[in-house]
Amino acid sequence: MKARTTLATAAALGMALLTAPLMAQDADFNPEDYDIARGKEVYERIGVCVQCHGWDGNGMGRNPRSVGIAPKLREFPDDAELLHEVIACGRPFTEMPYHDRNAYSDGRCYDMTLEDFDEGEAPTRGKSIRDADIDNLVAYMLTDVIGAGDTTLEQCEAFFEPGHRNCAPLANR
Numbered sequence: 001m002k003a004r005t006t007l008a009t010a011a012a013l014g015m016a017l018l019t020a021p022l023m024a025q026d027a028d029f030n031p032e033d034y035d036i037a038r039g040k041e042v043y044e045r046i047g048v049c050v051q052c053h054g055w056d057g058n059g060m061g062r063n064p065r066s067v068g069i070a071p072k073l074r075e076f077p078d079d080a081e082l083l084h085e086v087i088a089c090g091r092p093f094t095e096m097p098y099h100d101r102n103a104y105s106d107g108r109c110y111d112m113t114l115e116d117f118d119e120g121e122a123p124t125r126g127k128s129i130r131d132a133d134i135d136n137l138v139a140y141m142l143t144d145v146i147g148a149g150d151t152t153l154e155q156c157e158a159f160f161e162p163g164h165r166n167c168a169p170l171a172n173r
């Protein structure tokens with residue numbers, strides 16, 4: 001139904017609709033322009049996102065601060081700009097840490113600095129990630145995590161290695 005409506009609308013609007021995606025806010029972000037393998041390394045080891053979000057982004061990380069509350073990144077919108085912001089700035093007042101080490105020093109995040117937070121409410125600082133590596137991480141997430149559907153054995157073995165023990169539960173299904 002949705003596809004039909006889109007087609008009909010596309011026909012009605014002609015080329016205008018076909019070019020519309022190019023005007024999306026992050027249309028100039030093309031994952032292929034970045035180092036996706038490096039992005040995976042950032043997800044796994046440098047930013048340790050795995051600790052809270054799980055290797056596949058399904059929210060099953062082991063960090064006690066996030067068990068049961070880290071959202072499923074696989075269902076996050078396909079939006080590079082928003083991802084970059086959440087990773088760099090974190091989510092103040094939640095357990096999602098910031099990863100741009102200057103996030104709250106000069107107002108670059110939400111126009112706030114650490115002085116704007118009451119004692120004990122300052123955002124948590126995560127592992128520092130350089131801006132270029134945040135882009136690599138975003139490219140990795142858009143390629144391998146967001147919209148990747150239910151976790152599969154193939155995805156697990158691609159993330160770790162074939163036969164890895166972490167993938168055993170998926171193999172026995």
Ligand code: HEC
Binds near residue numbers: 047076086094097137
């Ligand atoms: C200490 C645990 C922890 C770490 C480490 C962590 N996160 Fe999070 N993250 C969370 C929690 C908890 C939330 C939910 C915040 C909220 O309530 O809005 C979250 C939210 C997010 C969101 C928004 C999801 C949504 O649906 O709103 C994204 C995207 C995200 N994290 C990506 C990352 C990435 C990428 C990394 C690694 C650089 C990372 N996180 C590291 C705990 C963590």
